[in-house]
Amino acid sequence: MSEPKITITIDDQEYKVNSGQMLIEATDQLGIHIPRFCYHEKLSIAANCRMCLVEVENSTNALPACATEVSEGMVVKTTSESAELAQQATMEFLLINHPLDCPICDQGGECELQDLAYSHGRNESRFEVKKRTLPDDNLGPLISTDMTRCILCTRCVRFGTEIAGLPELGTIGRGESSTISTFVEKTVDHELSGNMIDICPVGALNNKPYRYTDRTWELDQIESVSPHDCVGSNMFLHVKGDKIKRIVPKANPEINEVWISDRDRFAFDGIYSDDRLTVPMLRKNGVLEEATWEEAIDAFSKVLITLQNKKSKNGVAALISSSTALNEQYLYAYLMRSLGFNNIDHRIRQIDFTGDSLDPIFPNFDIKPHQIENMKSILIIGSDLRKETPLIAHWVKKAADQGASVNFINQEYSEYYFPIDNFILSGQEALAENLALVLKASNDDAVNKLPSHIEDVLNALPTPSLSHYQIAKSLANHEQSFLLSGLLCHSHSEYALIRSYLNLLSYVSNSSFGELTHGANATGAYLTGCIPHRKAFGESHELGLNALEMCTKNHQLIVLYGIEPEDCLYQEKLNQSIVGSQTTVQFSPFITPFMKENADIMFPLKTPYESKGAFINASGMIQDFNLQLDLAKDNPSNQELLLQIIEGSKLPMPSLDNLKEKIKKFIDETKNTHNRLLEIPEKVLKTTKNYSSVSSHLYDVDSITRRSRPLQQTKDALSQFSEDQ
Amino acid sequence: MSTENTETMELTETIKEKIDTWVAKFPVGKQRSAIIGSLHAVQEHNQGYLTPELMDAVADYLDLPCIYVYEVATFYSMFQTEPVGYNEIAICTNISCMLSGSDEIVHHVEDRLNIKLGETTKDGKIFLKKEEECLAACTGAPMMMVNHQYIENLNIEKVNEILDKLGQQK
Numbered sequence: 001m002s003e004p005k006i007t008i009t010i011d012d013q014e015y016k017v018n019s020g021q022m023l024i025e026a027t028d029q030l031g032i033h034i035p036r037f038c039y040h041e042k043l044s045i046a047a048n049c050r051m052c053l054v055e056v057e058n059s060t061n062a063l064p065a066c067a068t069e070v071s072e073g074m075v076v077k078t079t080s081e082s083a084e085l086a087q088q089a090t091m092e093f094l095l096i097n098h099p100l101d102c103p104i105c106d107q108g109g110e111c112e113l114q115d116l117a118y119s120h121g122r123n124e125s126r127f128e129v130k131k132r133t134l135p136d137d138n139l140g141p142l143i144s145t146d147m148t149r150c151i152l153c154t155r156c157v158r159f160g161t162e163i164a165g166l167p168e169l170g171t172i173g174r175g176e177s178s179t180i181s182t183f184v185e186k187t188v189d190h191e192l193s194g195n196m197i198d199i200c201p202v203g204a205l206n207n208k209p210y211r212y213t214d215r216t217w218e219l220d221q222i223e224s225v226s227p228h229d230c231v232g233s234n235m236f237l238h239v240k241g242d243k244i245k246r247i248v249p250k251a252n253p254e255i256n257e258v259w260i261s262d263r264d265r266f267a268f269d270g271i272y273s274d275d276r277l278t279v280p281m282l283r284k285n286g287v288l289e290e291a292t293w294e295e296a297i298d299a300f301s302k303v304l305i306t307l308q309n310k311k312s313k314n315g316v317a318a319l320i321s322s323s324t325a326l327n328e329q330y331l332y333a334y335l336m337r338s339l340g341f342n343n344i345d346h347r348i349r350q351i352d353f354t355g356d357s358l359d360p361i362f363p364n365f366d367i368k369p370h371q372i373e374n375m376k377s378i379l380i381i382g383s384d385l386r387k388e389t390p391l392i393a394h395w396v397k398k399a400a401d402q403g404a405s406v407n408f409i410n411q412e413y414s415e416y417y418f419p420i421d422n423f424i425l426s427g428q429e430a431l432a433e434n435l436a437l438v439l440k441a442s443n444d445d446a447v448n449k450l451p452s453h454i455e456d457v458l459n460a461l462p463t464p465s466l467s468h469y470q471i472a473k474s475l476a477n478h479e480q481s482f483l484l485s486g487l488l489c490h491s492h493s494e495y496a497l498i499r500s501y502l503n504l505l506s507y508v509s510n511s512s513f514g515e516l517t518h519g520a521n522a523t524g525a526y527l528t529g530c531i532p533h534r535k536a537f538g539e540s541h542e543l544g545l546n547a548l549e550m551c552t553k554n555h556q557l558i559v560l561y562g563i564e565p566e567d568c569l570y571q572e573k574l575n576q577s578i579v580g581s582q583t584t585v586q587f588s589p590f591i592t593p594f595m596k597e598n599a600d601i602m603f604p605l606k607t608p609y610e611s612k613g614a615f616i617n618a619s620g621m622i623q624d625f626n627l628q629l630d631l632a633k634d635n636p637s638n639q640e641l642l643l644q645i646i647e648g649s650k651l652p653m654p655s656l657d658n659l660k661e662k663i664k665k666f667i668d669e670t671k672n673t674h675n676r677l678l679e680i681p682e683k684v685l686k687t688t689k690n691y692s693s694v695s696s697h698l699y700d701v702d703s704i705t706r707r708s709r710p711l712q713q714t715k716d717a718l719s720q721f722s723e724d725q
Numbered sequence: 726m727s728t729e730n731t732e733t734m735e736l737t738e739t740i741k742e743k744i745d746t747w748v749a750k751f752p753v754g755k756q757r758s759a760i761i762g763s764l765h766a767v768q769e770h771n772q773g774y775l776t777p778e779l780m781d782a783v784a785d786y787l788d789l790p791c792i793y794v795y796e797v798a799t800f801y802s803m804f805q806t807e808p809v810g811y812n813e814i815a816i817c818t819n820i821s822c823m824l825s826g827s828d829e830i831v832h833h834v835e836d837r838l839n840i841k842l843g844e845t846t847k848d849g850k851i852f853l854k855k856e857e858e859c860l861a862a863c864t865g866a867p868m869m870m871v872n873h874q875y876i877e878n879l880n881i882e883k884v885n886e887i888l889d890k891l892g893q894q895k
Contacts, residue, residue, distance in 0.1 A: 160792075170792035172799045183795035184777045 008074040017070055024052055024065040027078070034078055035087060035116050037094075037201045038153035039066035042258060043162055049094070049153050051116065053086035054078045062086035084120070091120040094151050097132040097176075098202070105149065107203030109216040113151065134179045140187030141713035142194055142262055144211050147179050150204035156180060156196040163259070164190040165397055165417025180204070189715045191390040191698060194262040198248060209269060209710045210246040219245055225615050225625040226264040227323050227520040227608035228701055231369060231391045232617030233260045237268075237609065237626070244268050244609055254370045255617070261390035262714070263698065263705060270707030271607045277591040278635070281602040288596055293636065293644075300601050301648030303583055307557055308339045308649075316341040317550040317577070319348060320530050321562030322519030323702055324638075325613025326622070326663065327656055329521065331642040332561055333529040333536060334654045338646075342544030343555075345532050346525040348568040349487070349518045353546040355496025358677045361538040361670050362526035365514035365619040367482065373398045375512075376478035377405045379438070379471055379505075382431055382498065383486020384414050387698040387716075388516055392484070405474040409434045411488060421474065422467040432494040435501045437464040439508065441472035446508045450678070454504065457680060472509070481511035487518060491569055500680045507678055516618060519702070520608070523616040527663055537666055548573075554580035561587045562605060564703045565594065587638075590703055606638055607704055613639075614660055620667045622660060734782045740766050744786060756787045760797045763787065764804055773813060773852070774805035802857065810845035810852035812891050815870045818856070821863035830867055830879055837888060851891055 003018040010032055017026040022045065027034050037049035047067035056063045057075035062083055065076075077083055095117060102108040134147040152171065157180060160167045168188045172181045182188070188196070197207050219238040224247075226233040233256035238246045247268055249260040280296035281288050291299075307315050318336045320329060329346075336344045347353075372378070372395035386393040393416070400406045400418035407422040411431055426434045436457075441464040443450050450458070464472070475481045483506055489498050499515070506513040517523065529536035532544035545553070551573040558581040568574045578584050578598050585601045595602065608615075614624045636644065639656075646653065699705050699717040711717055736744070740763075747762030763783050768775050775798055784791040798804045802815075816834065818827045831842065834853065838846050843855035862868045865877025871887060 167790040167792050170796040172795060174800045183792065183799065 006070065006072040008070050008072075008076065010076045011078055019070060019072075021070060022066055023054070023063075023068045023070055023074075023076065026070050027065065032078060034065045035120065036066060037112060037116075037151060038155060040155050040158075040199055043155060043158040043199075046154050046158065049151065050090045051087060051094075053083065053090060055080045055083040055086075088120050088122070091116060092122060092126070095121060095125060096127050096129070097148075098151060099131060099148055101149070104212075105146070105203040106206045106211055106216075107149075107200075111203060112201035132176055137181050138185070138187070139182065139205075140189065140208075140715065141710045142208055142266060143188060143197060144206045144208040146204055146206070147181070149202050150180055151202055152178055152180065153201060154180070155199045155201065156205060159196055159199055160188075160190070160193075163195070163394070164192050166190045168193070169196075187715055191261050191263070191386055191716070192259055192394065194265045195249070195259045198258075207246055207265075209266060214240055214245050222626055222629055223250060223624075224609070225520070225623045226260065227615065227625075228263050228267055228705060229261075229389045229391075230517045230520060230522060230618040231255060231389050232520065232615055232621060232623050233264050233391055234623070235260050235264055237629075239629075244271070254368050255621070256391050257370075257394070259391065259394065263390065263701070263711065266710045267699075267705045267708045268609050269709050269711070270704035271589065271609050273590060273707035275590050275592065275707075277588060277602060277604040279604065281591070281596075281599070283600040288599065288602070293641075296601055296603060297641075297644050297648050300585055300603075300645060301650075303557055303585075303601075304335075304339055304645075304649045307341075315556050316343060317545065317553070317555045317558040317581070318344040319547060319550065319558075319560050319563050320344070320346045320525065321567065321702070322346040322517065322522040322525050322530075323608065323615075324521060324525075324562045325608060325611065325615065325625075326521065326524045326528065327613055327659060328561075328638050328642060329524050329528040329530050330536065330656070330659055331639065331646065331654065335642065335646050335649065335651070336559075337529065337535060337541075338651045339649060342542050343532060343550055344530055344544060345547040345550065346519070346522065346530045348547045348551075348563065348570075348574075349491050350495060350546075351491065351548055351569065352493050352495040352497075353548065354683050355499055355681075356531075356533045356546070358496065358500065358679065358681065359526075359531075359533070362523045362616075362620070362667070363515045363517050363618070364523065364671065366512035367514065368619045368621070369395055369617075372396055372482060373402070375399050375404055375480045375482040377407075377474040377481040377511075378484065379407045379409070379475060379482070379511075380484045380486060381409045381435055381502065382411065382489035382492060383408075383484065383516065384410075384412065384488065385484075385486060386414065386416065388487045392516070396484075405478070407471045407474065409438070409471075422471055424467050424471075428492070431489075431492060432497045432501060433461065434468070435498060435505070436461055437468040438471050438475075439501050439505045440464055441468045442476060442505060442508045444472075446476065448508050448510065450504060450508060454678070454680060475505070475509035475511050479510075481509060483509075483511050483513045485513075485515045487516050490516070490518060497680065500677070504678055504680075514618065520617075521615040523618065523620060524614075524663075527616070527666065537662075538670070551577050553577060555582070557581065557583045557585065559585045559587075562589075562703075564588060564590065564592060566592075566706065567702060587641075588703070590707065603641060604635060605641075606635070609704075611637055611639075616663070616667070620671055622664050622667070624660075734778050736767070736779075736782050736786055737770070740770060741786065744783070748787070757789055757793055759787060760789070760794055761801070764794070764798055768804060772808075772811060774807060774809050776806075780806075802854070805852075808845075810849050812850055812872055812894070813852045813854060813870075814891075815854035815857040815860075817858075817860050817862070817866070817868050817870075819859035821859075822867040825866040827867040827879075830869070830881070830884060833881055833884060834888070837885070850894065851888075 003020045005016040006019045034052045036052040038046045045067050047064045052065040053062035054065050055077040136145040136147050157169050160169050169180050172179050172183050196205050219240050222237040224235050224237050234250040234252040236248050236250050237244050247265050251258045279290045282291035282296050320332050397418040405421045409424045411428045424434050440458040532546050535541045565571045565574045584599045586599045587603045587605050589605045589607045612626045614622050616622050697720045699711040743766035744763040747759035748756050751758040767779050780794045781791050784794045816831050845852045867879045868877040
């Protein structure tokens, strides 16, 4: 920070602090605690709870630390008699109406009001009037309300207005009858709204699925990373015994600030679904039966060894989910490659593979998520951003709120709660062309000119419209500019062409570039060689079949690791391939009726919630999850399982030592050197155009999310269901 | 920007014009300040009370989230969010009026109309407002407001006279 330092005295000690900040910010940084309810570092200042009153010299009244700016020579006493008297008086007022139901309140034990009532409250109340009671709203399946406990700090109201951008709750009524409410019967639907549970300092807004299930002090806290999108939000699992009870955010200022999406918070419920697979299954005499681990591993190894020497291109198809941990991806790729099987892929939501040879070593953001906030011009292509990555949408909103010019080229309109300069709504077939028109407009007055043969391609296009020029100009005029390609691009039939245009546009306009990817660890899948065209660490290799090719053929063996056909964009094709293939092996946490009918061997997997590992997020940041997790379970871990299969297949044991360090080093070395290809290859331009309807569903991203009961009851999930009908 | 109420009702042109004059009084982008004026206009044309549909329509017209309008409508005592009688009586019960006998007036009115504070008479003619803060007419205490008109120095006879008049209305 560049603000000049000033000297203030707090509790008889002098400190140098930055000017321009509120007293409570300064004391928080210095580690001096001042009680508060309504103040929250990420929200605007309301100063309505009056709990942070402190004594300031030369002021006759105690002043609220959250709304008092520091000034040179200020003398503050946070624990003097007058400060404490003021705080105690505030506490007494707050407790007039607050019920004494801590023993049955979920917030009990982690309640800011309860804590401060201990330190600042009276032993017994002097008020004998009847306490106020208020009706509760039904805010939907995620948040429970007990409005009688509300102390009207308005953190949730400010969260809606300032963070979500969608004010859903308000202060209704006045005086003693004031209440926080939606007023009309309405659920709270924003994809970040679960964060209101955390910021509520009392037990008014609580976690609905978790309600009345446990006491917070009985829970262990385990650091983890979200497995549901490529952002890698940090979170804490709250665990009792071997069961996850709830999930709360872990602050990471570079990735998710202090928030997590509702998907990150509530999806874990899916792992307790009834169709969980717990024992290996083996088809004997046409019937899929329970088997021992040895039997199943033995059976699978035998199939692998038999096929090993047959060099048939259609021999083995190996698909893997992009949300599996790094070590599993590495071992899976090792297993398949070592046996000579090259058909391995994780890109089951991609249909255009013509650009494979142009793929970067790994898809990557040039910047970290929090740096999006500093961008002055942002162009988002082919993305339903709020549903794909709620936290990236949050950073874009922060940039937009600070005046950045945000522009969209998209095939469907979705609502955003921040100012948008240009929204080019194009049909699916015109997405690439609209992007090319921005490129054409940018090239007109660019410093970095495009090679002439590419200019020829652009010249064949129509004249860009005013919007195209405005976007081009905005990108060119701002040094801090960012191109973001969304998941709809990934699933687009001209994905390769779109990416080529984006690379060129990034070069011409000198913008950073970022590509959202499916799953939590697509970057890892690229780096560990879970792609048909490269081995681990980007080494080139004999080309295998890509995901789409695999799904359109029958095989002697098809292996699905962490994948259900429902995850696949071309589910029908994959289903046919499974039915038509000789042997089907699925590694999965769940068993579906379809797989029960068609799988020959099934291995139960542990979900990322129950195992240890690491994900690499879209910005190339490697993050461990569940490192302290110690859930005693009979089943082997996914890693042990893969190692046993490798052993059973008579392959040399791979070394997993320092895998993460090696990958980290590799990322650091290649991150800034892999120049993006400034080329539009012929075959990419001539792609057969085969558009299919693709849209992103917030709560249908993976097998766990699909099974999460609270998420499936949300308006988002229900409206998707009615769409599918 | 209003929160996705699929079908909002349309305001009449007269009301829209009134709202426009309110919006014009404030800087561009500060149309939230025009909510009070807009609600007055809408309430006047809806027999003295507001409905969620009308409030949504105002929010929609002002391009504001609905909840902003609900907050204003429920905060101010001059807005009614439930159906009420056509005539509105608000008896001041603050300190000066109370000392000059407003309690007695309240009891009398309640008895005569056979309703309690906050209720409307069966014939829908008279609405007795639940609570009224000091209306700054302490010199004329006790006082009440009938259809936004001040009536001061009340006594039982004067109140009867007014109630008679209101009762005769069609």
